[in-house]
Amino acid sequence: MKILKAFINREKIKYFDRISMVSSFFNSTLGNYSRIYSFSRVTDSKIGNFTYISHQCIINNCEIGNYCSIARGVKIGLGKHPTNFISTSPIFYSLVNPLKKIVSKSQKFTEFERTFIGSDVWIGVNTLLADGVTIGDGAIIGANAIVTKDIPPFAIAVGCPAKVIKYRFxxxxxxxxxxxxxxxxxxxxxxxxxxxxxxxxxxxxxxxxxxxxx
Incomplete structure (x- = not known):
């Protein structure tokens, strides 16, 4: 029953003809004519019009504009760990962690920041976007890139970490x-x-x- 609920909910039913039955969709909105393909997970996100999310993507805490092309295996909003604390383990700074053990009495670190993707953006296969980055309108991100910083509008960025190599126009x-x-x-x-x-x-x-x- 839990598995069934993961794939069927009121939000998903609203867009049933545009979201794969084997994708999950929670607390999110999907614009006109936009589509989500198989084995993808979209949570706490807003997706604009005429945008597609390809297979096996993870989209969390993100706003995506119109006419975007999100290729297979793209991952956005996976969270982060502090690099300047004594430990990177969430048990010491988070009220919600996979270990089910609460040590900290309050949330001491922002693990998830909203990510913003403009319109007419193309993100290549297996790209990873760090939390909190902004991808400008018209930008292109090459396959397998790791984006850790903002990308300007109409820039073409590739690599790990992603760097701008040219502009489209x-x-x-x-x-x-x-x-x-x-x-x-x-x-x-x-x-x-x-x-x-x-x-x-x-x-x-x-x-x-x-x-x-x-």
Whole structure:
């Protein structure tokens, strides 16, 4: 019965046609047309519109924007331990720990911080995001990366720890895209100039997009 409850609850039933039956979904919201695939776990999170969470992901205490692509095996919000205390064991600083033994009389360390992921973000396979980081709009995180610091908008970051290796567009065009925030527009409006989303970006594409949205 406990196993069954882990996969079936009121929140999940609300989105039953967009969440795999073998994924768990608790205290979270799922935006329009977004999907969660098999064997993933989403807890205490907010997921925007047109975003997918692929197979075997763990998403905890996180806000994810619109049009995001979260690949298989991505893990977000796993918690952290203090590195400057005498011990890293939660028994000494946490009121909730897997050992079921409470020594500390109060919570002495923030184990879980909210993670923020902007819109139109692509996170590659098996990437790990440390608690509390912010991933800017339009960023790309390469597969198997470990992200320990904030990633700027439209940056491409790879490695362990993840480092920015380049930006998707020129600084001027990034500023223009951030100013119009196309990802906040209604999909019916975007469909009217769909062709602009189907070619490599240059100054003309950006300017045409700006003029269309205005």
């Amino acid at each position: 020129s600084e001027e065009n990034i500023e223009k895209l951030l100013s119009i925030k196309w990802w906040e527009k209604d999909i019916s409006e975007l469909e009217s100039y769909l062709n602009l989303f189907q070619y490599e970006v240059d100054d003309n594409v950006i300017n045409n997009l700006i003029n269309s949205i205005k």
